Amino acid sequence: xxxxxVIGLEVHVQLLTNTKIFxxxxxxxxxxxxxxxxxxxxxxxxxxxxxxxxxVEFAIKAGLSTNCSITPRSIFARKNYFYPDLPxxxxxxxxxxPICQWGWLDIKVEGQELKRIGITRIHMEEDAGKLVHxxxxxxxxxxxxxxxxxxxxxxxxxxxxxRTSDEAxxxxxxxxxxxxxxxxxxxxxxxxxxxxxxxxxxxxxxSDKLGTRAEIKNVNxxxxxxxxxxxxxxxxxxLIEDGGTVVQETRLFDPNSGKTRSMxxxxxxxxxxxxxxxxxxxxxxxxxWIERTRQELPELPEQRQQRFMAELGxxxxxxxxxxxxxxxxxxxxxxxxxxxxxxxxxxxxxxEITRALNDSGAAIEICPVSPTQLGGLLKLIDSGxxxxxxxxxxxDEMWKSGKAAHxxxxxxxxxxxSDSSAIESIIDGxxxxxxxxxxxxxxxxxxxxxxxxxxVMKVSKGKANPSVVNELLLNKLKG
Amino acid sequence: MNIIDMTIHExxxxxxxxxxxxxxxxxxxxxxxxxxEPKVGSFITVTSEQALSAAKSADDxxxxxxxxxxxxxxxxxxxxxLTEGTRTTCGSRILENFVPPYSASSWEKLHQSGAVLLGxxxxxxxxxxxxxxxxxxxxxxxPWDTSCIPGGSSGGSAAAVAAxxxxxxxxxxxxxxxxxxxxxxGCVGLKPTYGxxxxxxxxxxxxxxxxxxxxxxxxxxxxxxxxxxxxxDPKDSTSVDTPVPDYRSALTHGVKGLRIGLPxxxxxxxxxxxxxxxxxxxxxxxxxxxxxxxDISLPHTDYAVATYxxxxxxxxxxxxxxxxxxxxxxxxxxxxxxxxxTKSRSDGFGTEVKRRIMLGTYxxxxxxxxxxxxxAQKVRTLIMxxxxxxxxxxxxxxxPVAPTPAFKIGEKINDPLQMYLSDIFTIPVNLAGTCAMSLxxxxxxxxxxxxxxxxxxxxxxxxxxxxxxxFEQATEWHxxxxxx
Numbered sequence: 001x002x003x004x005x006v007i008g009l010e011v012h013v014q015l016l017t018n019t020k021i022f023x024x025x026x027x028x029x030x031x032x033x034x035x036x037x038x039x040x041x042x043x044x045x046x047x048x049x050x051x052x053x054x055x056v057e058f059a060i061k062a063g064l065s066t067n068c069s070i071t072p073r074s075i076f077a078r079k080n081y082f083y084p085d086l087p088x089x090x091x092x093x094x095x096x097x098p099i100c101q102w103g104w105l106d107i108k109v110e111g112q113e114l115k116r117i118g119i120t121r122i123h124m125e126e127d128a129g130k131l132v133h134x135x136x137x138x139x140x141x142x143x144x145x146x147x148x149x150x151x152x153x154x155x156x157x158x159x160x161x162x163r164t165s166d167e168a169x170x171x172x173x174x175x176x177x178x179x180x181x182x183x184x185x186x187x188x189x190x191x192x193x194x195x196x197x198x199x200x201x202x203x204x205x206x207s208d209k210l211g212t213r214a215e216i217k218n219v220n221x222x223x224x225x226x227x228x229x230x231x232x233x234x235x236x237x238x239l240i241e242d243g244g245t246v247v248q249e250t251r252l253f254d255p256n257s258g259k260t261r262s263m264x265x266x267x268x269x270x271x272x273x274x275x276x277x278x279x280x281x282x283x284x285x286x287x288x289w290i291e292r293t294r295q296e297l298p299e300l301p302e303q304r305q306q307r308f309m310a311e312l313g314x315x316x317x318x319x320x321x322x323x324x325x326x327x328x329x330x331x332x333x334x335x336x337x338x339x340x341x342x343x344x345x346x347x348x349x350x351x352e353i354t355r356a357l358n359d360s361g362a363a364i365e366i367c368p369v370s371p372t373q374l375g376g377l378l379k380l381i382d383s384g385x386x387x388x389x390x391x392x393x394x395x396d397e398m399w400k401s402g403k404a405a406h407x408x409x410x411x412x413x414x415x416x417x418s419d420s421s422a423i424e425s426i427i428d429g430x431x432x433x434x435x436x437x438x439x440x441x442x443x444x445x446x447x448x449x450x451x452x453x454x455x456v457m458k459v460s461k462g463k464a465n466p467s468v469v470n471e472l473l474l475n476k477l478k479g
Numbered sequence: 480m481n482i483i484d485m486t487i488h489e490x491x492x493x494x495x496x497x498x499x500x501x502x503x504x505x506x507x508x509x510x511x512x513x514x515x516e517p518k519v520g521s522f523i524t525v526t527s528e529q530a531l532s533a534a535k536s537a538d539d540x541x542x543x544x545x546x547x548x549x550x551x552x553x554x555x556x557x558x559x560x561l562t563e564g565t566r567t568t569c570g571s572r573i574l575e576n577f578v579p580p581y582s583a584s585s586w587e588k589l590h591q592s593g594a595v596l597l598g599x600x601x602x603x604x605x606x607x608x609x610x611x612x613x614x615x616x617x618x619x620x621x622p623w624d625t626s627c628i629p630g631g632s633s634g635g636s637a638a639a640v641a642a643x644x645x646x647x648x649x650x651x652x653x654x655x656x657x658x659x660x661x662x663x664x665g666c667v668g669l670k671p672t673y674g675x676x677x678x679x680x681x682x683x684x685x686x687x688x689x690x691x692x693x694x695x696x697x698x699x700x701x702x703x704x705x706x707x708x709x710x711x712d713p714k715d716s717t718s719v720d721t722p723v724p725d726y727r728s729a730l731t732h733g734v735k736g737l738r739i740g741l742p743x744x745x746x747x748x749x750x751x752x753x754x755x756x757x758x759x760x761x762x763x764x765x766x767x768x769x770x771x772x773x774d775i776s777l778p779h780t781d782y783a784v785a786t787y788x789x790x791x792x793x794x795x796x797x798x799x800x801x802x803x804x805x806x807x808x809x810x811x812x813x814x815x816x817x818x819x820x821t822k823s824r825s826d827g828f829g830t831e832v833k834r835r836i837m838l839g840t841y842x843x844x845x846x847x848x849x850x851x852x853x854x855a856q857k858v859r860t861l862i863m864x865x866x867x868x869x870x871x872x873x874x875x876x877x878x879p880v881a882p883t884p885a886f887k888i889g890e891k892i893n894d895p896l897q898m899y900l901s902d903i904f905t906i907p908v909n910l911a912g913t914c915a916m917s918l919x920x921x922x923x924x925x926x927x928x929x930x931x932x933x934x935x936x937x938x939x940x941x942x943x944x945x946x947x948x949x950f951e952q953a954t955e956w957h958x959x960x961x962x963x
Contacts, residue, residue, distance in 0.1 A: 039580065039581050042806065043801045043806070044561075044579070044580070044581075044801075044807070045561065045567075045569070045574070045577070045579070045682040045683070045801070046560075046561045046579075046583060046678075046679065046680040046681050046682050046683065047679070047680075048678065048679050048714060048715050048716065048717075049716065050713065050714060050715075050716050051716065078797050080796075080797050080800060080843070082800065082803060082820055084803075084805045084816065087801060087805075087806060088800065088801045089797070089799075089800020089801045089803060090797050090800055144805065144806070271844055271845045273796075273797070273840065273843035273844060273845070273848070274843075275793060275794075275797070275843055275848070275852060278685075278686035278687035278717075278794055279683075279686050279716065279717065280716050280717075281716055281717060
């Protein structure tokens with residue numbers, strides 16, 4: 001029998017606010033344990049939550065960017081369970097009436113038409129703290145660090161519309177791109193700023209009855225999401241084929257083995273006893289607030305790709321690469337503003353700039369060559385002042401020294417020689433010194449042509465205009 | 480005049496006129512506490528040293544000409560209010576050694592006004608009870624008859640005022656916890672409108688019902704205290720940003736033409752005859768003063784107690800989850816995490832608290848949530864609507880506070896349902912979120928105080944204070960003192 005996998009993702013997005021969702025403590029990562037805490041995030045008796053407005057703004061932005069409806073009156077709820085990293089014994093989250101509902105993302109699977117993935121809901125909630133185990137300072141006991149407690153999260157829940165691990169990864173990457181693009185999340189998966197749980201089930205092809213699902217926790221990289229889902233699909237199919245049944249449970253992905261293992265069964269599942277949090281009043285969001293936020297939204301990657309293609313004439317591939325992040329797209333556009341040759345700017349950003357960034361491990365935000373400087377370099381190429389080859393040398397120097405291209409060209413005398421009489425005399429000298437090769441060429445061995453080009457460039461120290469060289473050489477050699 | 484018998488406004492005049500000093504006032508109070516505490520048991524913690532040093536600095540202020548209404552006045556507060564550096568138990572074993580790092584906003588305001596803290600008052604554990612018998616620190620006794628309960632949960636707050644161990648006190652009221660003990664101890668107890676006073680730093684029992692209020696010797700003091708603690712607090716999202724009126728100046732406006740509603744559901748056949756008599760006499764007094772009476776109905780009153788015990792316990796089951804032995808409070812010796820949770824909570828909480836945690840957990844459990852919690856919320860809306868509708872026709876309502884005067888210690892402790900019914904007239908006010916006060920309106924044949932409840936519109940504290948003041952001026956009940 002053939003099986004159809006069905007996948008839904010729950011993504012936790014940690015928001016880039018300066019302070020926590022219900023108190024004024026800092027959200028900075030990596031501080032001394034419990035140094036960023038107060039009565040509210042410690043869950044002390046008598047402490048009360050006060051909602052951070054920024055979190056609501058970020059949630060509205062996320063909702064609008066994923067085609068959600070913004071709920072005019074949304075409610076915070078308490079999710080009750082005991083765990084040492086949960087100071088109040090409940091997590092403040094949203095249950096009924098979350099802030100965003102009924103959205104979607106159109107994902108691009110290579111070679112296929114756009115596929116619409118439903119987004120059931122996006123809700124706001126607070127994160128828990130962190131347990132630290134086996135530190136010698138704690139006599140090998142366990143400690144609780146509540147710096148992370150009460151930091152703001154969005155949980156983005158998809159419909160079970162995904163069918164393959166590839167689709168799941170594409171969806172996840174697009175969502176990742178949107179939240180980082182909006183500047184509401186740093187997207188750092190290693191530090192847990194963007195984490196994912198996957199719900200996976202399988203059903204016979206053609207069936208419309210969903211199979212029993214397993215929820216897989218701890219899949220915190222794009223690679224692991226793919227691995228975990230593929231493993232889980234295979235595990236469930238084999239189980240069914242062997243006459244077994246899939247049970248509803250929570251499973252943990254182990255990145256070392258690439259396998260999932262059972263964490264707790266449905267019977268052991270918590271009854272979270274959700275109920276509206278009486279400490280927080282209903283959150284009323286006016287149409288005006290929604291509209292104002294909509295105005296503030298940046299142009300999203302999808303729209304920007306379209307514009308790059310329509311207005312700047314870029315091919316799809318370039319438009320996609322250049323919108324991988326908002327900073328990269330901004331860099332590219334600033335380059336085009338400095339030098340009006342979009343394709344040339346695109347080639348350089350995707351080529352030399354990307355290579356140099358990769359080599360140095362730097363991010364585009366702190367690129368040592370500014371977009372204006374890049375524009376200046378490209379101007380020199382397009383005007384024929386320097387050759388493309390020399391430009392690469394100039395670029396390396398710009399990267400190192402931070403100097404403008406024209407200054408480097410001047411200082412090092414790199415201006416391209418296009419004057420035919422100067423080039424002619426070089427050619428004459430070379431032909432005179434290499435009569436053997438001239439004969440070979442004239443005898444039909446056209447490959448030798450390259451040798452002459454190389455010689456001319458060598459003598460001219462790379463400054464000879466290649467097209468002039470080609471033209472003159474051809475004439476002279478043919479005699 | 481004896482210092483311990485003074486009201487806030489009397490003592491303020493004496494302090495301002497330099498007839499007495501704050502140190503004298505506080506010393507008198509501390510002596511009084513020492514002499515009557517063995518019989519009453521109002522306090523869990525007495526903060527003598529801090530009180531005397533605070534009194535000294537109040538006297539310095541007064542010497543410099545700074546003398547607000549509360550400067551140098553010796554107060555005591557229920558042990559549910561967090562006090563920075565001073566142990567706060569909430570009447571529970573589980574917080575036996577809890578010394579908070581911050582103070583409740585309401586206490587902070589009194590403190591800023593120059594008030595002196597004598598100590599922390601006894602109460603039912605986590606404010607769950609109507610008799611003070613659920614305290615882990617012994618039962619407070621009624622100063623009028625020490626074989627009787629003082630009421631609860633702010634029993635210590637009422638008893639301390641009645642026994643003249645504090646000039647005024649602060650309590651909290653979730654289902655009657657200020658008004659019922661005020662009634663049983665013969666003092667004035669005010670439960671403000673939900674949102675009028677900040678809940679920040681008040682240990683939560685049932686967050687949607689809890690409200691802070693004063694217990695005082697007379698209505699004027701109630702107005703002074705309310706004015707000091709009321710107002711918006713950015714730390715409490717449920718506090719309401721509406722201006723705080725000058726409550727004291729409205730007191731003398733009289734009740735001529737005031738329309739007072741008598742909800743028929745509150746004058747039931749089972750009412751104690753002494754209570755019945757006191758209500759009739761109060762109605763006569765108000766008639767004489769020129770008020771008009773209107774018969775009204777609050778048709779969903781019968782469902783109030785059941786509704787309250789679903790909503791309050793549901794919220795409590797969640798609010799009390801933080802007492803897990805991990806970060807503060809009692810931690811039992813245990814073998815592993817689950818064992819630690821179980822033992823810490825089993826040892827730390829008393830019977831009534833456990834009963835309510837279980838009730839609330841059950842009401843919120845999947846499969847029962849709609850039938851209990853959701854339904855209770857719907858009934859709560861109906862009860863609110865009862866009040867809204869009735870208030871279209873009247874300015875205030877007059878009812879008894881409790882069906883009977885104070886009962887004997889031990890009388891109802893093994894019968895939770897009977898105990899719960901003692902709040903039958905106070906609970907609907909919390910569900911409706913409006914304001915009400917209890918004031919002395921008579922005595923039973925055996926000499927126990929009987930309280931009268933005035934219920935106001937939301938944020939209608941001025942009106943009930945005015946009505947209470949007029950009654951007080953026309954009667955002598957508030958001048959009688961417990962002989963202890």
